[in-house]
Amino acid sequence: MPTLEMRDNPTMHLMQGNDETIDLQQKLFRVQSLLEASRRVHATIRLDEVLEAVLEIASKELEAEGAFFFGTGPGFEERTLVYGDVPDDWTRWSERVEIPGYASAKLTGERGDALAHLVVYRPHPLSLEEADFLEGLALQSALAIGNAQHHEKSLEWERVQLDLDAARQIQRSLLPQEIPDVQGYKLQMRSTTCYEVGGDYVDVMPLPDGRLMMVLADVAGKGLASAMISMTFRSSFRAIAGAGLPMEEVAERLNQLHWQEGVEARRRYVTAILLCLDPNTHKLEAVNAGHNPAFLVGLTEQPILIGASGPPLGMLPGRTYETESWTFQPGAQLLLYTDGLTEVFQGDEEFGEERLLGLLGPSPQEEFLDHAWRSLAQFAGNARQTDDMTALYLYRAHQGGHS
Amino acid sequence: MSLTIQHRRKDGTEILDLAGQLTLGDGTGALRAAIQKASDNAVDLLVNLSGVSYLDSAGLGELVGSYASVTSKGKRMKLLNPQKRVDALLQITKLYSTFECFTDEREALESFS
Numbered sequence: 001m002p003t004l005e006m007r008d009n010p011t012m013h014l015m016q017g018n019d020e021t022i023d024l025q026q027k028l029f030r031v032q033s034l035l036e037a038s039r040r041v042h043a044t045i046r047l048d049e050v051l052e053a054v055l056e057i058a059s060k061e062l063e064a065e066g067a068f069f070f071g072t073g074p075g076f077e078e079r080t081l082v083y084g085d086v087p088d089d090w091t092r093w094s095e096r097v098e099i100p101g102y103a104s105a106k107l108t109g110e111r112g113d114a115l116a117h118l119v120v121y122r123p124h125p126l127s128l129e130e131a132d133f134l135e136g137l138a139l140q141s142a143l144a145i146g147n148a149q150h151h152e153k154s155l156e157w158e159r160v161q162l163d164l165d166a167a168r169q170i171q172r173s174l175l176p177q178e179i180p181d182v183q184g185y186k187l188q189m190r191s192t193t194c195y196e197v198g199g200d201y202v203d204v205m206p207l208p209d210g211r212l213m214m215v216l217a218d219v220a221g222k223g224l225a226s227a228m229i230s231m232t233f234r235s236s237f238r239a240i241a242g243a244g245l246p247m248e249e250v251a252e253r254l255n256q257l258h259w260q261e262g263v264e265a266r267r268r269y270v271t272a273i274l275l276c277l278d279p280n281t282h283k284l285e286a287v288n289a290g291h292n293p294a295f296l297v298g299l300t301e302q303p304i305l306i307g308a309s310g311p312p313l314g315m316l317p318g319r320t321y322e323t324e325s326w327t328f329q330p331g332a333q334l335l336l337y338t339d340g341l342t343e344v345f346q347g348d349e350e351f352g353e354e355r356l357l358g359l360l361g362p363s364p365q366e367e368f369l370d371h372a373w374r375s376l377a378q379f380a381g382n383a384r385q386t387d388d389m390t391a392l393y394l395y396r397a398h399q400g401g402h403s
Numbered sequence: 404m405s406l407t408i409q410h411r412r413k414d415g416t417e418i419l420d421l422a423g424q425l426t427l428g429d430g431t432g433a434l435r436a437a438i439q440k441a442s443d444n445a446v447d448l449l450v451n452l453s454g455v456s457y458l459d460s461a462g463l464g465e466l467v468g469s470y471a472s473v474t475s476k477g478k479r480m481k482l483l484n485p486q487k488r489v490d491a492l493l494q495i496t497k498l499y500s501t502f503e504c505f506t507d508e509r510e511a512l513e514s515f516s
Contacts, residue, residue: 221461266467267464269467271496316467
């Protein structure tokens, strides 16, 4: 029977065997090409080089006249990504319209989002194996592009981190580097941010007549935006504080200047307490602009809470403030703080004003702020700080002793 | 917990019933949009804070910013029933001297007439 004859025909058997071998060899060749292509696209971490390598491989391996990426996914918006010769109207290519001479494979990102299409231009159509190769190359390309984009992001983040480090150093350098040594008084200040930079501000400025101007302020919000606002506030404060104006007028001018900075600054308003101490007469003056009450202990039986006489600075135009004054007696203590201290949490319970006031004790403490920070960390179970924390502690030594 | 805002109209006054947390982001954005929409309708506003459990510094800034925006259009904005935490913040920041605030809705509505 002919079929049996054919089956038994050794020549035919050999020919069929040869065909299979050639077919297998071609497949092996494609796999090898794809492996080589994969090695090349993964050999670099630079996005431009990855994209260029992919287009070159696609064109050469598929003997195409040219290739390009078409897409609007991340990384493709601003790049011209064409290799070889493609018709002038290549930009009209679309996955929805089948145009003779073009073949494409889709690149999908890590989250299944469409990155782009890898398109080759070749007048005669791709074979099935060639189309498989193009699909395989697109898959490898998407992986390599993902890696390169991660690398670009990490470089960008490194640059941002360097910027933030520089900003942190600048902000720290603008904190008082030396606390003025005032006979009979001890002043301590501390500020820690929850991010690289923060919106709290504390400062002391000796005036030519021997008085000390001090400020503790908290810009609404936290992080870089608040830090930028705190720096403009610092400039305003330093420019106005030395002019010898009554304290309430200092506050009113700061309020107006900040408000005039515009809508964004108004949203980043500043709560602040301004202080002026005359160490010769021991007169202490304070203005509270929308800030948490300061604690003044040791003048009366009960602690004095220095509350706000007007709203936060920069929030509303034309506001007025009032100055309060006391004679700072020996052994008296004053604590100014930002709400980052009272709003330290243990579960749902916050540290609160009462606990903070309780830390003060009846007599001044040499290292009070160290003690306060330790107590707060302990309360929070050493959890990560969630807000900027700043405090100013001032006491007058008992006569004849240091504290 | 994000912020939800319901609108009511009573005696010609737009009442905004706020519930949730008025904080930076969704909360402040929602309040700004709601007040913008309501004040475009050229009516007085009563902001009901009885459902607001927490207000951060951004939320407070938004409340005052909205107040400035409404009053600049010649309309009035008043507050109703702030709860413990919000009340404490309004006290500390001395903003009760800016905002007119009520605990009774009827009384608040009558104050507009």
